[in-house]
Amino acid sequence: MKNKFFGKRRKTQEDSGRDSPSLAVQTRSPGGYGLLPFQENYLPQSSGELRLYRALREGVPIIDAAIGKLLRLVGSFQVCCGNPAAGRALADFLRNVPVNYGGCGIQAFLTAYFAQLLTYGNAVGEMVLNSAGEIGALYNAALEDVEFKALSPLKMQVCRREQGQSIPVDYPELVVTTALNPEPGSLKGTSLLHGLPFVSAILLQIYQTIGLNWERAGNVRFAVTYRPSGDGDRALAKERAKQIAAEWSKAMAKGSISDFVTVGDVSIRAIGADNQVMDSDIPVRQLLEQIVAKLGLPPFLLGLSWSSTERMSSQQADILTSELEAYRRLLNPMLEQICSVWLRLKGWDTEFRVEWEDITMQDETESANARLLNARAAEIEARLKGR
Structure with missing residues (x-):
């Protein structure tokens, strides 16, 4: 569908100059765009890497919990426009726009977009136009369905994957993309989980070993030993061993309680009762410290009751606030791209800004006391200057 804002037009000399900043890049390798990160068909991550990060969230609950908390802590926002009528209409659009399968509101789109960005390092979304040429819905695209092409060191093209081919999207202005901390000269963002697969593999191995040890030690196994005392007993040892085994199995059968009676030199002991399971508290905590340090959340927000003073918790909250900002x-x-496109399609040319809600990680009482002390200090300073 052609749209008056996104229709094709002839490329003028001015446009050619606008698209030519790549010619001014002097630090680019002279081998062309087929080298290193600028591949002709470049997918942000391989499908195996995407599955790996998805498996990390499924296998390590603390990683999934940390991403979920970051999604909620980033908060919500509102858009302030210079035109009050445009501001009210834009706010209504952001509140009621359909998102994906049954979602509603820009917050639903933002949550899925931010989760994709943190998990994989890249996020892709699309503004879907309706028959009236307006934004009718927002869609979070899967990274497996798109590819990025580097047209130049400063210009990127978004393509969709269709039957093994890369087809450029018709209206790139309707596609939004974000990369998380990309390396210099690369289109590929860095996942928040980058560096955690090795540590997480060791942690899961410890948990699996603990489970196996508890399975062996929790379900007690017994060793029944029969020692023949004479030649007559040795001759019948095989038959008596079978009889003892049958009676022992009957006595230990699930759902039945019975006594085991035998004659002769028979000893019974629990297998593994003398073995001591290795203490896993210290290695597990060391691994969790590495994971928490990478995720950037204070331990107490993830349910880890590590020793922390009140002063330390306050500093950690301040650091988290800077991370969220x-x-x-x-x-x-x-x-801003979504709001700008919506306003242009509606015919409004007005300035606007995105204002986020204040991040309140501190206690309200402490914040009020801080404002009171600042006000008193300002009053005293004004009084001294007036003398």
Whole structure:
């Protein structure tokens, strides 16, 4: 469907100059765009890497919990427009726009977009136009369905994968993309889980070993030993061993309680009762410390009751606030692109800005006391200057 804002037009000399900043890049390898990260058909991550990060979230609950908390802690926003009528209409659109399969509101789109960005390092979304030429829905695209092509070191093209081919999208202005901390000269973002597969594999191996040990030690196994005392007993040892085994199995059968009676030199002991299971607290904590340090969340938010003073918790909350503000700055261009396209399609040419809600990680009482002390200090300073 052609749209008056996205229809094709002739390329003028001015447009050619606008698309030519790649010619000014002097630090680019002279081998062309087929080298290193700028492949002709470049997928942000391989399908195996995507499955690996997805498996990490499924296999290590603390990783999935951390991403879920970051999604909620990043908060919500509102858009302030210079035109009040445009602002009210835009707010209504952001509140009621359909998202994916049955979702509603820009917050649903933002949550899925941010989760994809944190998990895989890249996120792709699309503004879907309706028959009236307006944004009718927002869609979170799967990374397996898209490819990125580097047209130049400063220009990227989004393509869809169709029957093994890369087909450029018709209206790239309707597609939003974000990369998380990409390496210099690369289109590929860095997942928040980058560096965790090795540590997580060791942690899961410890958990699996603990499960096997409990399966062996929890379901007690017994060793029944029969020692023949004379030649007559040795001659009938095989038959008596079978009889003892049958009676022991009957006595230990599931759902039945019975006594085991035998004659002769028979000893019974629990297998593994003398073995001591290795202490896993210290290695598990060391591995969890590495994971928590990479995720950027304070341990107490993930249910880890490690020793922490009140002062330390306050500092950790301040660090988390700066992390969330960095994520917000990363998401702002995507939100501004959606709002800008919607306003242009509606015929409004007005300035706007995205304002996020304040991040309140501190206690309200402490915040009020801090404001009170600052006000008193300002009053005293004004009084001294007036003398």
